[in-house]
Amino acid sequence: MKTTHVKEKTKIKLKNPILIEGLPGLGMVGRITTRYLAKQLNAKKLGELYSPHFPYYVLVNKKGSVRLLHGTFYFWKNEAGENDFIFLTGDSQAQTIEGQYDVAGCILDFAEKHDVKTIVTIGGYRKEPEETPKVIAVSTNSELLKKALETEALASPAGNPIVGTAGLLLGLARFRNINALCLLGETRGYLPDPKAAKSILSILQKMLKIKVDLTRLDEEIEKSKKIVERMREIEKRRETYSSKMRRMEEERITYIS
């Protein structure tokens, strides 16, 4: 395999589709959000994106077969609304600089082919989150940004970098006449963070006028809460230890000087 490409799994005509992208990244926020949406809406597979810039291993699946790392496009026919949806999630982001630009370009080619006029990219934003993680919004289009800020989303400070596919898609969309919005959920980023995903889902439901059941996500949040608590305890102990060591060191120096 020499080039990044999409293998289409079905031929379908979509109605003013909006592409929602969430690949693995900080706190897995993008991937959790997009997968959850696709699953709850019972979205169907549209195609698979393969690239020689993904890591060079395969994953064993439940049936004892394997699969190359890839991205998956799903589609959902939104009978009640104006826009159908395409979802893109996957196993990995590209591993090299040039690969990142290449994969983002390939995603946009596929979007253009399906007449996508709006893209929403989702990711994490490293920050000790408050009780309910906040969501930061940026957009290539002021209308779209305004719409996001009318929900709970907050404007981003200038100078902020948005790393990887979620950012590049916005940067490159401008050259394709596609409007793009990026939503970043606050997350510590160390562990998969379904709570940040929930904050984003809340905004997406309002903006896109869709409705999904969040029960199962709440279950995930409960589970992850326990893991985080355990990790915090470990951290606290380590800090206590470090401060003791530091004190000890300072005393030694005081003694010598």
Place this chain on the structure above:
Amino acid sequence: MKTTHVKEKTKIKLKNPILIEGLPGLGMVGRITTRYLAKQLNAKKLGELYSPHFPYYVLVNKKGSVRLLHGTFYFWKNEAGENDFIFLTGDSQAQTIEGQYDVAGCILDFAEKHDVKTIVTIGGYRKEPEETPKVIAVSTNSELLKKALETEALASPAGNPIVGTAGLLLGLARFRNINALCLLGETRGYLPDPKAAKSILSILQKMLKIKVDLTRLDEEIEKSKKIVERMREIEKRRETYSSKMRRMEEERITYIS
């Protein structure tokens, strides 16, 4: 040299050939197994695979000449059975991400050219092995997997990654209508591990209905056993030392707090 390519050494028509691949990797299990098979069956050279993604050095051979790092294809005419065999082993795997995909693609091109319908890739699986190392099997084809599991091979847990050429060949074979099976022998992975190779050879002989003499492999196993014992002793001593250091550190802290 700008592209990965195969230099064919002989023109030959093979009968429903099966390709068995084992390049250097964890515990050298793939390479030891495939080389042993090719040698015992007196397989002949079919071609050499060169690539600008292999490391940039040459190796001096016995005659004082050198050779570029490369892969070697061998063939064996299996007069008694239904399938002839192609073996692929070599000096190295590709050193870059894109190179790994490129080399795997080139191997599959060559396989297709020879009408290969089945590939078996061989590698190591990092685990402290039991007395007889176990073998894990995964396959792109449920029939082939079933056949492997009817021998001593075990199913792999889902989510397992298979790194490098042994994995990519399976992942990419799916797009070529080639069935592929991967056999991974348990190994500590630090040293060439002929014992893991033996476990795999036992399975291959049953599955492929071939018979090879294992005497020389047993000799290799004896030799490597001694090396492993020596290394374990060194490790044990280091652990004793580390645990003393840890205890010492803990006492210091207890004292201070």
Place this chain on the structure above:
Amino acid sequence: MKTTHVKEKTKIKLKNPILIEGLPGLGMVGRITTRYLAKQLNAKKLGELYSPHFPYYVLVNKKGSVRLLHGTFYFWKNEAGENDFIFLTGDSQAQTIEGQYDVAGCILDFAEKHDVKTIVTIGGYRKEPEETPKVIAVSTNSELLKKALETEALASPAGNPIVGTAGLLLGLARFRNINALCLLGETRGYLPDPKAAKSILSILQKMLKIKVDLTRLDEEIEKSKKIVERMREIEKRRETYSSKMRRMEEERITYIS
């Protein structure tokens, strides 16, 4: 995006234009100088340089939109003089070896298209600067070098390496029949260094017979002076600490031996 390219923003005929390049680098000297010049002369946007070799993130701007990292060409119609000017500054340099050569080549293509016959590249030179940072000059053309040395610029010792775009443009200009001069301002290099930029601006004004107001740059220098002072104090304390530690260590050794 697969290739480095320039998006032209306007079609304009320039009169014997001189290209002045300053991308981010040591002490940000090139970027500060070139941006300051372009701003003070009220230069207009000529084009944007995009490349898959730039880092794979986007930056949020003031309006809550984002931009891909890129270089920006500005032009200034110098009504009073013989030469119009093109300025190139930007967000980043290419991140890979091959990318550096590629981007420098693309800049020269653009320069040739606009009939540029002279390029001035600007950068930093790591050295504890004196009260007024000195400026080192090298050139592909002895006339141009002589002109620079007739101002306050100093000749460079032989063997000095000039890293990145500022250097490669000179190296590659030779094959395009373009004369190129590189001016490097002495800088500690840790922080954006407007003082080094001022030394270079002083030379550029004489050489290119242009005149810009330096008031705002002096303000920047005042600000950065305070930051440097604070950093020096921190460093001093660290050194005191280290020398104590070293003394302590030496005493221990003396005691043991």
Place this chain on the structure above:
Amino acid sequence: MKTTHVKEKTKIKLKNPILIEGLPGLGMVGRITTRYLAKQLNAKKLGELYSPHFPYYVLVNKKGSVRLLHGTFYFWKNEAGENDFIFLTGDSQAQTIEGQYDVAGCILDFAEKHDVKTIVTIGGYRKEPEETPKVIAVSTNSELLKKALETEALASPAGNPIVGTAGLLLGLARFRNINALCLLGETRGYLPDPKAAKSILSILQKMLKIKVDLTRLDEEIEKSKKIVERMREIEKRRETYSSKMRRMEEERITYIS
């Protein structure tokens, strides 16, 4: 610049030319040898090799101009002998895996164009050298190897790797019907090592039936001897210090256990 290429400086017909290559590497042995030969024989510039795989900086030369890193081909018309000579030395080797293969391929293209039938590559071999550094020889051609071994050169143990251009040229020469010999001088490798170069020059003079004055090389050897002595002293002191520290550590442990 996107491709590795040679800029020819002169058109000349050479008589059965032999190419001698020595780029920077271990102990700079290849470069010192080849430069010395070219200089003593008063060889003339034949061409320059440029590549986007060389490091991305330029070097300032004595006249205050700069040059891109490159390789330089020189030629020498050997009126008295059967073979003219081409020498290749330069500033750097390629910095990436694929770049190494690409540059070696470009050198061989140039060699073929000039009907080169024999190549000698020169490098260093890491080993604490004896009073007179030994030289290891390997060759793609048994005749050529035999000739080398009839001088003071020694055969190489099998399995030895030869890294970089000196090795790849041999590996790739085989596909071009060019015979190649590699001579590696024993060197500690830390510093430019004119003594290893002298050992190789002694062999080259016999094999190639050429004669060069070694006076200036002897001067270099004297200079480098002093540097090595100083470095050894520093090393010795460091070792003394380390062994003290180790003893101290052991005593502590003994005390605790």
